[in-house]
Amino acid sequence: MKGRFGDYGGQYVPETLMHALGELETAFREASTDPGYQAQLQELLTNYVGRPTPLTEARRLSRQFGRRILLKREDLAHTGAHKINNTLGQALLCKRMGKRRLIAETGAGQHGVAAATAAALFGLECDVFMGSVDVERQALNVYRMQLLGAQVHPVSSGSGTLKDATNAALREWVATVEDTHYAIGSVVGPHPFPTMVREFQSVIGREVLSQCRDILGGEPKAAIACVGGGSNAAGLMAPLVDTDIRLYGVEASGQGLDGLEHAATLSRGVPGVLHGAYSYLLQDEEGQVREAYSISAGLDYPGVGPEHAFWRDSGRVTYLTATDREALDALHLMSRLEGIIPALESAHAVARLDAVARETGEGDAIVVVVSGRGDKDLDAIRKREGVA
Amino acid sequence: MSRLADTLREAGQARRALLMAYLCAGDPSPVQSAQALVAAAEAGADILEIGWPFSDPVADGPVIQAASQRALPHTGRAEVLEVVRQVRAGSQAPIALLGYCNPILRHGLQETVRDLASAGVDALVVADLAFEETAPWREACQAQGMSVVPFIAPTTQGPRLEAIAAAADSFVYAVALLGVTGQRLEQSASILPVVARLRQHTAAPVLAGFGIGDGEQAALWRQRGLDGVIVGSALVQAMVEGGAQAVGAKVRAIRSGLDNLG
Numbered sequence: 001m002k003g004r005f006g007d008y009g010g011q012y013v014p015e016t017l018m019h020a021l022g023e024l025e026t027a028f029r030e031a032s033t034d035p036g037y038q039a040q041l042q043e044l045l046t047n048y049v050g051r052p053t054p055l056t057e058a059r060r061l062s063r064q065f066g067r068r069i070l071l072k073r074e075d076l077a078h079t080g081a082h083k084i085n086n087t088l089g090q091a092l093l094c095k096r097m098g099k100r101r102l103i104a105e106t107g108a109g110q111h112g113v114a115a116a117t118a119a120a121l122f123g124l125e126c127d128v129f130m131g132s133v134d135v136e137r138q139a140l141n142v143y144r145m146q147l148l149g150a151q152v153h154p155v156s157s158g159s160g161t162l163k164d165a166t167n168a169a170l171r172e173w174v175a176t177v178e179d180t181h182y183a184i185g186s187v188v189g190p191h192p193f194p195t196m197v198r199e200f201q202s203v204i205g206r207e208v209l210s211q212c213r214d215i216l217g218g219e220p221k222a223a224i225a226c227v228g229g230g231s232n233a234a235g236l237m238a239p240l241v242d243t244d245i246r247l248y249g250v251e252a253s254g255q256g257l258d259g260l261e262h263a264a265t266l267s268r269g270v271p272g273v274l275h276g277a278y279s280y281l282l283q284d285e286e287g288q289v290r291e292a293y294s295i296s297a298g299l300d301y302p303g304v305g306p307e308h309a310f311w312r313d314s315g316r317v318t319y320l321t322a323t324d325r326e327a328l329d330a331l332h333l334m335s336r337l338e339g340i341i342p343a344l345e346s347a348h349a350v351a352r353l354d355a356v357a358r359e360t361g362e363g364d365a366i367v368v369v370v371s372g373r374g375d376k377d378l379d380a381i382r383k384r385e386g387v388a
Numbered sequence: 389m390s391r392l393a394d395t396l397r398e399a400g401q402a403r404r405a406l407l408m409a410y411l412c413a414g415d416p417s418p419v420q421s422a423q424a425l426v427a428a429a430e431a432g433a434d435i436l437e438i439g440w441p442f443s444d445p446v447a448d449g450p451v452i453q454a455a456s457q458r459a460l461p462h463t464g465r466a467e468v469l470e471v472v473r474q475v476r477a478g479s480q481a482p483i484a485l486l487g488y489c490n491p492i493l494r495h496g497l498q499e500t501v502r503d504l505a506s507a508g509v510d511a512l513v514v515a516d517l518a519f520e521e522t523a524p525w526r527e528a529c530q531a532q533g534m535s536v537v538p539f540i541a542p543t544t545q546g547p548r549l550e551a552i553a554a555a556a557d558s559f560v561y562a563v564a565l566l567g568v569t570g571q572r573l574e575q576s577a578s579i580l581p582v583v584a585r586l587r588q589h590t591a592a593p594v595l596a597g598f599g600i601g602d603g604e605q606a607a608l609w610r611q612r613g614l615d616g617v618i619v620g621s622a623l624v625q626a627m628v629e630g631g632a633q634a635v636g637a638k639v640r641a642i643r644s645g646l647d648n649l650g
Contacts, residue, residue, distance in 0.1 A: 015539035175567035273489040286464040287494030
């Protein structure tokens, strides 16, 4: 079936959006084989984003774990995270479809900033929907988006976080679909978004393979990335699924998997429909969607990309979890040992290097995606740890 | 579904405009919502549309979102079924169940469709079920004598429209505007060309919904050639302001707008 990964994916949206999804699918398919579009995107990734991002040998972390640890440095991409790979691709498609306006949802603000950046670069109007709780928590990113010319709309319905911001963005898209493109920030939503966003992020995995050939003379033993909606992980993994590389995704288990304060959708969820796709979902016995929780606003989402659901069931990717505390400890460890402060999201991947090290041998190479830089989290960490 | 088929046929023969009245199950309580739906039928609603509250109603505007939020703490699957049974006990009007995919899928599509049918539901209206995903739903519903009501929107085009027409086994829900539910002052005409094209492929009645909230607006849609209207947010609002009595009064006002066209 169309846009399916096994049973997962699909198009569960109001009829009003179906035409726009078809139009987007066509534009994406045509652009994929259009040398002009590809050259333009490539030029932007090179000279605007600063790709390829480095693959850094983490020498002191390597000594700590007895493995050869390589860091894929998405934190060094323009705007400080991998999100820009996707928003530039979608902004180009928006222009190609003759639409004048981009809308986006955002949790921590990283995707909102990346969308506002791409909109500024292409002269598109930009409206970003952000939960009112997140607007409070991430005031600096709100100002960044405003500086870039975007309007930020606080969403107070529901719990005032990413799920509600996504609902608001979908409602706005239904009302303005004729001249507006909805740039979803992760590998979630109705077809073609999960496939399209994965393709835009696959530059991560392709670079990893090529850089590993240069540095290691071959493939790494394992690769690991954090999973919220799952876009940096899908971008890493999609080019790697046909290799022998062991793949690991790390979800946020927040305060622990025993309670409800976590965002471990693949570990504790049940398949269902949210925001246009059939995938694993944190939900109650009645089929009502639960609020997710994580110290990291970028992982704080009750759904997950449908392709991850497929990889989970097939066993191709192993999904692990890390708690708030483990992520914070990993952030400290990496900051002190490598001089790199990872985003709290990325710190969840670093936190499970212990498990991946156990499943590999002495000196084996492990690639960790540092999906973003930690500057945005410093306030939250300082408060959490009671530092003045 | 024979209840629904009979209602549609009789209205067609009598050239009577159809009115489908929506309220959210459990708002403010299961019993009160059931009583208000029965009152709506007595006041002249032909089809009763019972909403199954959902945490993330992306097709709904603020009024129905709020109704869903009020109902959710005390309205699950069992309560929705109970509201259907109470409405069925109090009225012979056909019942459409308006819901979102996830709560309906949670305990198995077949099982839930069977329970809805035996409680008295005649048709399913699923706000986030695109036509392309309806095949298993239609199969499950047909086995229970239930209809799956297809949508058209101002953006519906091309061969999809013919496929939607071909699948219409009761009536078609015409989304009358680009946007979410909730009464609007202005009544967009953008759905009309889509309705005209649809009619080339099906004789099924077409009801307009979204944005329609009073007798004058309902009459306009009748004049525009629609077979009827669907009213939701305005009735939810009446429920908040004056309970079943206010819902009945609102339905009567809309009914008289539809009937007094001369």
